[in-house]
Amino acid sequence: MLLRLEPRGQRSRLWTYASPLLALALTVVTAAVIFAMLGKDPLQSLYVFLISPLTSATGLPELFVKAAPLILIGVGLSLGFRANVWNIGAEGQYTLGAIFAGGLALSYPEAPAILLIPAMMLLGILGGMTWAAIPAYLRTRWNANEILTSLMLTYVAQLLLIYLVTGPWRDPDGYGFPQTALFSSSATPPILFEGTRVHLGVVVAFLAAIVGWIVLTRSVIGFQLRVLGQAPRAARFAGFSQERLVWLSLMVGGGLAGLAGMFEVAGPVGQLTPSISPGYGFTAIIVAFLGRLHPIGVIFGGLILALSYLGGEAAQIDLGMPNAVTGIFQGILLFFLLACDVLILYRLRGPRPLAGGA
Amino acid sequence: MTGQAETIKATGTAVPLLSLTGIVKQFPGTLANDHVDLTVLPGEIHALLGENGAGKSTLVKIIYGVLKPDAGEIRWQGQPIVVQNPNHARRLGIGMVFQHFSLFEALTVAENIALGLTDAADRKGLRARIVEIARSYGLHLDPDRAVHDLSVGERQRIEIVRCLLQKPKLLIMDEPTSVLTPQEVERLFETLRRLAKEGCAILYISHKLEEIRALCERATVMRFGKVVAHCDPRQETAKRLAEMMIGTELKAASHHARGEVNGGPRLEVRALSLKSEQQFGTDLKDISFAVKGGEILGIGGIAGNGQAELMAALSGEMPAAAPDAIVIDGVAAGRLGPRERRALGGCFVPEERNGHGAVRDMSLSENAFLSGHVRRALARNGLINSGKTARFADDVIRSFDVRTTGPSAEARSLSGGNLQKFLVGREVKQSPSVLVVCQPTWGVDAGAAAAIHQALIDLADNGTAVVVISQDLDEIFALADRIAVIAEGRLSQAMPIGEASIEQIGLLMGGTHGAPGESPAASVEGRDAASA
Known part of the structure; x- marks a missing residue:
């Protein structure tokens, strides 16, 4: 029995929202199968991976701490993706934001927090924008594909970070470890709830999502981005400058990724090291698609993928499984999401009945 | 056709070449064919008449094996058959010339035809056979020319020759004349009449009534997926045919009051030259014209002669080099977006x-915002x-009788005619000083076309300078005060519509592509009515 795909003729609203849920369900089932194949009890493993991280007192706050960079980056990416600007290099922009902000924190450790934190935020945004400006220039001036250029720059950013923390910025009192000195307390964003690690960046991430939502649905700029993505010729007809919108998309995406980098190194990490990101910039791409490129949806996507990080850690500790569990879970989720999204434009049908008449 | 043959057809004693009974085809949301019956006799030229969306294309795609019917019977020379695919159809002896050609621009005529052949053995001596067929049917075609050098009419001949190589018993032509000059139309008709005389039946799909009256012996009229009438188009007036097609009585657009145009030009184009951005596009060369308020200028021409580039240059999508190449109400706008x-x-209406x-x-609503936000201050x-x-969109919907559920309906949910009414209305409701419309009634049903024409006339009467770029000469003759023709990126001198003859316009449209020695006096049946 062969199944057929039959075009619906229009986008299915139901499946636009049902597809991520189906993809999640299929991912959980597949994860259980993988756990079983590794010789673990699948239900027990799923409990450890998906539920146990939330049961401890610090579980929920940690979820928000992990989700903050994903939401910040995901909001920026979703605005760009709406305009068909495929910034795949948020990881590099995140890194540059961390470097810019970290450099400031190391240079002025004694500055009062009330000045230093906003200045670091600005520099973080600037760092991310600087890195995103390169693909933006190459795209608008030479029509170079931003997917490739932004992705390649990620590795340049990583090497730059390694150079800095092993060379000029290395902590002289750090026994030769590749890391900078710990940032001063005035360079650390305020903790919002006593006893947790929930910092200012979490609030900023939610604010970014709300502002992103308003921009996308209510503003002229958001309208321009959507028109450019859905009908580039109509955008031109209306007089919306593609060049400007490509720049805007990459600046917003890069700026928010840089800001996420700043909050991560200033907050939970506390210094610059070669491993300041567990791949937030790439995971945020999945977040953006899981959230249907909608800033509010990105909040949910960010929380779900944050759970995959916490679950990965729990699986390492409680089940003795490799850290790769997180990456596998994320990869399977993206795979199923892309597959399920076919149902938005097509419906599944049984084999074609024979044509009548003969 | 001789009287005897007609008698045979009338009494139905001849075995039909093709007969369809009760054909049903359901698409999501629409019943495209609702129990359609159709009979085509050998050697007849049979018109399939109907508005856009009446189900004509679906029906011929079923005959040609592109689509499978949900129900119904197809008989070919009396035998029930199931047409598996277009290859099967060609083997049976059914050829089809589509509205949109599938040709490779960079290849030659012969190479394109060779690519269309399914059987490799057919390629032997192909060149000679192309020349032979082209000569015997009067289809002038050089097998060694590259396709991108050819006019649309010549490209169509490639498709026809491609079909004739298969020695078809039935040739289906889908809206073949929409891209041709009047002279090319006449030459095509001669070829088709000749084919019919040799016994090849022709199923001719069109909504151009005069053509059908000039060419076809029998007509099957479709409306909303159903067959609504059979007739002999030669015995009917164009008006009667149109009423069969639309189902209501036609209301002609009230005529534009001419000769009351005064005042300075509101749109001026001065020596506009512009390089096309498309690889096989047409560069604009030294285009100049001026349109006064209250005046409608028609720009005729065959598709692909620079209309798209001219539209983009006027709308600002492709800015000109010099600021004063385009002047709107006295302001140099050439460099403006x-x-x-x-x-x-x-x-502008593209x-x-x-x-x-x-x-x-x-x-x-969002589509109303797209082009209306500047003049209507919607932000x-x-x-x-x-x-x-939303109020602006609703105003457009009401004033232009757009059939939809309201401003929140998606543009895709509208039929072509309704969407076009909305798009024209969106611009008209902005009280423009200059309105440029390209193909305002392309693929639009007759009712919507009449409404759009009326809106353009009313707008001009209120002092707007209107430019109508159209391939439909009937439309230009019905609307415009003056006419100019674009060919190969050059625009002819505009002339008052009363002084223009359809032959003269046709020759201008042919540009340098027109066959040499063509008699300007060659009569073009049916077209004359429009200029009268």
């Missing part, structure tokens, strides 16, 4: 609705004023 030109009073004039997946502080935008 579309939004700045709209602020000056320029409004040819392509989907993805150019409108965004399919967006609501009518405030960078935010969309959604209440005002």
